[in-house]
Amino acid sequence: MLKVLLIDPPRLNRITTNIPEIVDDPDGIGYYPPLGLLYIAGMAETVPGCEVKVIDATVDKLNYAQIEELMRRESPDVVGIQAMTHTLIDALETAKTAKRVNKNIHVCLGGPHISIYPEETLNFPEVDSVVMGEGEYIFADLLRAIIHGKDLSSVKGIMFKNNGKVISTGSRDLIENLDELPFPARHLTPINKYWSILSRFSPVTTIITSRGCPYKCIFCERPHLGKKFRFRSADNVVNELQAAVESGIKGFSFYDDTFTLNRNRVHDICDDVIKRKLNISWSIRARVDSVDEAMLKKLKSAGCSSIHFGVESGNPDILRVLKKDIGLDQIKSAFYWSRKLGIKTLGYFMLGNPTETRDQILETIAFAKKLNPDYIHVSLTTPFPGTQLYRMGFEKGVLKSDYWKEFACKPDKKFVPKLWEESFSEEELQKLLTHAYKSFYSQPRVILRQLLAVRSIKGLRRKFNMGIRLLFK
Structure with a gap:
C-alpha cells in the first residue's frame, strides 16, 4: 500500500500582502478548506493501492515540530504539498521536514506558483517533482508510476530530477469534462473547523463549478x-x-x-x-x-x-x-x-x-x-507574475527586475511584493489604503448593519475585534 500524505502548509513564514493584516487574517474572517488539495486527494483515492490522508496545517494551527511528529507517525511514501507564491517558504520548509523524517519520501509540489516557476522550484534539493497545471490526473498518474516502478518520464505534466538532471515531460491539456472529476475529499479534513464571517451558517466549505475565464x-x-x-x-x-x-x-x-x-x-x-x-x-x-x-x-x-x-x-x-x-x-x-x-x-x-x-x-x-x-x-x-500588468511594468520601467522570479529562486521572509509605484510612493499608497477602509467601515450605517447582522455572542465578539483592529490600528 502506497501511503500518500497531502499537506496544506502552515502560514508561519507567509510573505506580506498589500491589504491590511486583519482583512487577511483567518482568525478574523474565517477558515476555508484547501479546495485544490482536496480535489487532488479525491482523485488520488481512486488509484488502486493508495492510502490517502490530508493535513490542513493552517486550520489545525500546526508548527513544524507537530508536522514532523505527524509525518513520523504516518510514515508516508509520498508527500504532496500545495504551494502558492505567498506560502512558498512554508511549502519548502514542509518539504524539508519530510526529508528530515525520511530521505526516501518522494516530495511533490503543486499549485499556482509551481505552474509559473516549475524549474525554479524543482532546483531546491528537498523537492523531487513538481506538477504543472491542473493536477488531478497528473498527480494520480505520478502515484501509479511510483506504485508500478515505472519511469517518471511516462507521466505527462511534471518536472522531476533524475540523477541531478531536470527532466520535463511537457505540459498537459486542460481538463475538458469537469464532471469526470471526483468530488473533493472533504471527509479527510476537520469539517467542523471551517467557518466564515460572511456566512449565516457553519460549518462552511468551498466549491468550484467552473474553470477558466474569457x-x-x-x-x-x-x-x-x-x-x-x-x-x-x-x-x-x-x-x-x-x-x-x-x-x-x-x-x-x-x-x-x-x-x-x-x-x-x-x-x-x-x-x-x-x-x-x-x-x-x-x-x-x-x-x-x-x-x-x-x-x-x-x-x-x-x-x-x-x-x-x-x-x-x-x-x-x-x-x-x-x-x-x-x-x-x-x-x-x-x-x-x-x-x-x-x-x-x-x-x-x-x-x-x-x-x-x-x-x-x-x-x-x-x-x-x-x-x-x-x-x-x-x-x-x-503586478503578479504571468499577468499582463507584470509585463507592462517592464515596458514602462515601473519594474526594474524580474523580482518574482528572484523570489522563486531565493525565497526570503522579508520579501515584500512591489506595488505599481508609477505615480505614488509605497507610503502614500498605504495611507490611501488605510483611508479607504476607515472611511467606509466608520460609517454609522455600516456599523449598524453589522451589529444587526450578528446572530451570536461569538459572532459579536469576532466582528467587534475585527472592527477595533481595522479602525484603530
Whole structure:
C-alpha cells in the first residue's frame, strides 16, 4: 500500500500582502478548506493501492515540530504539498521536514506558483517533482508510476530530477469534462473547523463549478486555468452540494471567477437546489455585467445570501486601463438589485492602478461608499507574475527586475511584493489604503448593519475585534 500524505502548509513564514493584516487574517474572517488539495486527494483515492490522508496545517494551527511528529507517525511514501507564491517558504520548509523524517519520501509540489516557476522550484534539493497545471490526473498518474516502478518520464505534466538532471515531460491539456472529476475529499479534513464571517451558517466549505475565464483583465493572476471557460453540469454541482449537506455542511462559498457567466446553468442549479429542498446559505463571485434582477431573484430563492463583485475602480478611464469591460451604470444596477432583494454584497476595489491620480483614487473610495455594499475588500495594485500588468511594468520601467522570479529562486521572509509605484510612493499608497477602509467601515450605517447582522455572542465578539483592529490600528 502506497501511503500518500497531502499537506496544506502552515502560514508561519507567509510573505506580506498589500491589504491590511486583519482583512487577511483567518482568525478574523474565517477558515476555508484547501479546495485544490482536496480535489487532488479525491482523485488520488481512486488509484488502486493508495492510502490517502490530508493535513490542513493552517486550520489545525500546526508548527513544524507537530508536522514532523505527524509525518513520523504516518510514515508516508509520498508527500504532496500545495504551494502558492505567498506560502512558498512554508511549502519548502514542509518539504524539508519530510526529508528530515525520511530521505526516501518522494516530495511533490503543486499549485499556482509551481505552474509559473516549475524549474525554479524543482532546483531546491528537498523537492523531487513538481506538477504543472491542473493536477488531478497528473498527480494520480505520478502515484501509479511510483506504485508500478515505472519511469517518471511516462507521466505527462511534471518536472522531476533524475540523477541531478531536470527532466520535463511537457505540459498537459486542460481538463475538458469537469464532471469526470471526483468530488473533493472533504471527509479527510476537520469539517467542523471551517467557518466564515460572511456566512449565516457553519460549518462552511468551498466549491468550484467552473474553470477558466474569457475576460482580459490585466491584473488577473490565474493564467494556469486558461482562458477557455469550462463548466460542470448543473446536476453534477447540486449532487456535490447534497453530498456536502449530508455530511453536515451548511454554508458554501463558490470560488468560480464568474459563476454567473452561463445564465441558463445558473437557473438550472437554483431550480435543482430548490427542488431538492437543500437548506443552505451560499455566496458567489460574479461580474456586474453578467447578472440581472431576474437572475438575482432566482439566486436569492435558492439560498444565495451574498455576492462578491469585482468593481476595482469608480473611474471609467481606470476601468478601461484595467480592461474590465464594465461601466459604472452596470455596477450601480448590480448593487442596487442585490440590496433590494436582500442579498449581501462585497465589492472588490484596487488602488494605485496604471495612470491613476489621487483624485481618481478618492473618486473610487467615494464611489464605494455610494454603492453601499455590506463589505469592501480593497487592495493595492500589485503586478503578479504571468499577468499582463507584470509585463507592462517592464515596458514602462515601473519594474526594474524580474523580482518574482528572484523570489522563486531565493525565497526570503522579508520579501515584500512591489506595488505599481508609477505615480505614488509605497507610503502614500498605504495611507490611501488605510483611508479607504476607515472611511467606509466608520460609517454609522455600516456599523449598524453589522451589529444587526450578528446572530451570536461569538459572532459579536469576532466582528467587534475585527472592527477595533481595522479602525484603530
